[in-house]
Amino acid sequence: MWLGSxxxxxxxxxxxxxxxxxxxPVRVDDIAAALDAPRNYLSKTLHQLVRAGVLRSVRGPNGGFQLADAPxxxxxxxxxxxxxxSQxxxxxxxxxxxGGANPCAAHHRWQHVADGVIAFFEETTAAQLLxxxxxxxxxxxVVRKKPRPVSRRPATKRPATKRPATKRPAAKRP
Amino acid sequence: MWLGSxxxxxxxxxxxxxxxxxxxPVRVDDIAAALDAPRNYLSKTLHQLVRAGVLRSVRGPNGGFQLADAPxxxxxxxxxxxxxxSQxxxxxxxxxxxGGANPCAAHHRWQHVADGVIAFFEETTAAQLLxxxxxxxxxxxVVRKKPRPVSRRPATKRPATKRPATKRPAAKRP
DNA sequence: AGCTAAGATCATGACGATATGATAAATATT
DNA sequence: AATATTTATCATATCGTCATGATCTTAGCT
Incomplete structure (x- = not known):
């Protein structure tokens, strides 16, 4: 409802x-398998999130996707x-x-509802959902309580997390 | 937002x-002109509302569309x-x-918001918007007050309103 | 250098929403 | 019966979303 697939x-x-x-980093293949989503299309979608600054991507072996910021x-x-x-x-x-001087017929009644939806999107974080x-x-x-505004601390650059050559459990088809 | 055109x-x-x-009855041409909407497409749309029981249509001269029920x-x-x-x-x-036993990650936080939207659609009437x-x-x-549930009186069949041959101000291009 | 594991990208197509223009069908008026 | 008016419907076109499969590019490993 209200979100495209x-x-x-x-x-x-x-x-x-x-x-x-x-x-x-998490591989597209793993994500696609976990979500039962089309692999290549998901790849494109994730790349859009990279361009949007939500994710970072690592190419090549041991590559994948990570969050760009704290959850x-x-x-x-x-x-x-x-x-x-877009519109x-x-x-x-x-x-x-x-709006304002020239409201449509539904403006005033709808505004409250729309505000609630906007607030949900703006104030709910990945960390909360998880x-x-x-x-x-x-x-x-928890949902009964008044939601706190989203934490605005400045994007905690994590110290690069150079992972120590974690040998993952090998590819699926050896 | 959230409604297709x-x-x-x-x-x-x-x-x-x-x-x-x-x-x-109101003619499609009048409505299309007033709304700046495509004439034939609007006609089709209105016909769908007839099938849905929202409107009644009258064909031929002096025809057009009327509400099926009280506003x-x-x-x-x-x-x-x-x-x-559809889905x-x-x-x-x-x-x-x-839902219930198997909620998605956003279920509980989203439910309240969605309920608000549903309530808006269900409880707001054409009469109120007008x-x-x-x-x-x-x-x-008025929007500050708690909304009253939609009036449920049984669809007041108006007495057929046989209008007395109202000569309307003639067609646009005589 | 070459192999391999990953993401990035491209060409293509199915599908629904949103129309446009032409034509058919109904009905009031004459 | 003929005509004018008005809705109903059909054929077609365009556009964006949602994919699929193949191919290109990057980078770690030996």
Whole structure:
């Protein structure tokens, strides 16, 4: 609902990378297998996230994708933005002039609802979703509380995480 | 936002019909001109609303479209339903199994937001939107109140409104 | 240098949404 | 019955999304 399948793949892929990419990049093949998503199309999608500054990619052997920032500084809005239709109006009717002096018929009633949706996208972080996913029991409760604004600490450059030649469990087909 | 242009045309057209179709059907040409929407495509769209039971159509001279029910018994949801993508899941990720025992990562946080949107569509009526449109000043206030559930009175069959041969101001090109 | 494991990219196509223009069908008026 | 008016429908076109499969490029390893 309200997210195209590409954006849905993007969110789920980012969550997967957040969970499994702590010390080594995650391969597209692994993500595609885990999400049951088309491999090449997912590759393209992830690359768009690289261009958007959400992910970093490493080519060649032992390559893959990692988060560019800390998961609690990554809002769903940033993940989803590259895959939203370009003409983004907040007007239900799509009226370009809607607002302020010239509201469309639905403007005032819709505004509240739309604000809620925008807030969800802006304030929900990858870290929160992952935490919810790990403890579904607790998630049903946490959601009752007023959401805190997204952590704005400046993108904690992690110290390059030069991973020590982690021999992964070898390729699937040796 | 979140409504395709067809659905947007549908809502605006219904509002126009609600306003101008009190005692006589409204012609597609008039609606198309008022909305600046493509004439034939709008015709098709309106016909879909006829099939959905939202409008009634009258063919031939003095024909056009009228509401099938009273405006305060017509929710936005009913207007928009025929133009929504068929696979309607409330899950942000589109997971078919999302919910209850097997929630997706975003389920609990998203549910509240989605509920708000659903409620907007279900509880907002054509009559309300039209009233808001006529008094934009007051609309900014009314929206603060808790919305009342949609009036459910049983579709007031109006007594056929056989209009007395209303000569309309003639065609555009005589 | 050559092999191999990865991401990056390209050509192609299916599909639905959004139209456009022409034509068919219905009906009120004369 | 003929005509004019109005909706209903059909054939076709365009565009963006969502892919698929093949090929190119990068970089670690020996």
């Amino acid at each position: 590409t954006a849905q793949h993007a969110v789920r892929a980012v969550l997967y990378i957040t969970e499994h990419g702590i010390d080594a 609690d500084a990554l809002s769903v809005a940033r993940i989803v933005a590259p895959f939203l239709p 983004q109006t907040r007007c239900l009717m799509g009226r370009p002039t809607c 935490a919810d996913n790990r403890t579904p029991r607790a998630a049903a409760r | 067809t659905a947007q045309h549908a809502v605006r057209a219904v509002l126009y019909i609600t306003e101008h179709g009190i005692d006589a 305060d018994a017509l929710s936005v949801a009913r207007i928009v339903a025929p133009f929504l993508p 309607q899941t409330r899950c942000l990720m589109g997971r078919p199994t999302c 009233a808001d449109n006529r008094t934009p000043r007051a609309a900014a206030r």
